[in-house]
Amino acid sequence: MNSAQGAAAASVSFDWQGQQLQLLGAKAAWDPQRRTLLVADLHLGKAETFQAHGIPLPSDGDGATLNGLLELAHQLEPQRVVVLGDLIHSRLGLTGELRAKLAALPELLGCPLRLIGGNHEQGSWIEGLPQEPSQALGPWWLSHIPEPRTGMLNLCGHLHPVAVVGRGADRLRLPCFSYCEASERLAMPAFGRxxxxxxxxxxxxxxxxxxxxxxD
Structure with missing residues (x-):
């Protein structure tokens, strides 16, 4: 089994009107026809933002998040990676070190990186990575906050969906993909660690x- 097959094995197929997405165990979605990797809500710089407010939070989350994204890109070799908003957590966390990592990211991914602007990006500027508006990609309507679009499947972030499983001491909160049939909306789990x-x-x-x- 090659690496791309390995990524596909840890996935389920989501079929919508004859179009297919692979929902990946790495909390991302893969469009095989358009060779596009979709992620949402990385919230890079969150630890630094909290630390600036005097709240201790480990600083190793960004490395784990970015390494996970790079691993997926190396496995799948996408033509593009699209972040459905909230790549960063705030301007306070957008340090020089994080800016340098983001500048190097497209080369490390081996493909263009695109950003649909999210609420946490508001007021921030990232060199070489403009915030794009919600837009169509084939049958998908890509947005950060949910934006139902007639005749299209809305792929979005923002909601950070989790499901509560079990009871009592065995109760778990697990990230999940969440599909609302009434609004034709598929919410992505948050990718950030x-x-x-x-x-x-x-x-x-x-x-x-x-x-x-x-x-499922």
């Missing part, structure tokens, strides 16, 4: 992400 989540609607169809695998 230091990013929390919010319980999704019980009406949504969900795919749990646990130990690098996806469970």
């Amino acid at each position: 230091l990013t929390g989540g919010h319980p999704c609607s019980q009406r949504d169809r969900i795919w749990l992400v646990a130990d690098g695998a996806v469970v």
Whole structure:
């Protein structure tokens, strides 16, 4: 099994009107037809933002998040990587070191990096990475906050969906993909290692992400 097949093995297929997405156990989505890797809510610089407010938070989350993204790109060899908003957590966390890492990221990914602007990017400027508006990619409508679009599937971030599994001491909060059929919206789990989540609607169809695998 090659690396791309390995990434596909840790995934489930999401079919929408004859179009296919692979929901990956790495908390990302893969469009095989357009060779596009989609992630949301990395929240890079979150630890530095909290530290600036006197709240201790480990600073190693960015490295784990970026390494996970690079590993996926090396496995799948995408033509582009699209971040569905909240690449960074705030201007306070956008340090010189983080700016240098973001500047080097397209070369390390081996493809262009594009950013749909999110609420946490507001007021920030990242050299070489302009914030783009919500837009179409084939049958998908890419946005940060949910933006239902007639005749298209809305792929979005922002919601950080998690599902609560089990009871009592065995209760777990697991990241998930969350599909709302009524609004044709598929919310992505947060990709960032230091990013929390919010319980999704019980009406949504969900795919749990646990130990690098996806469970319907």
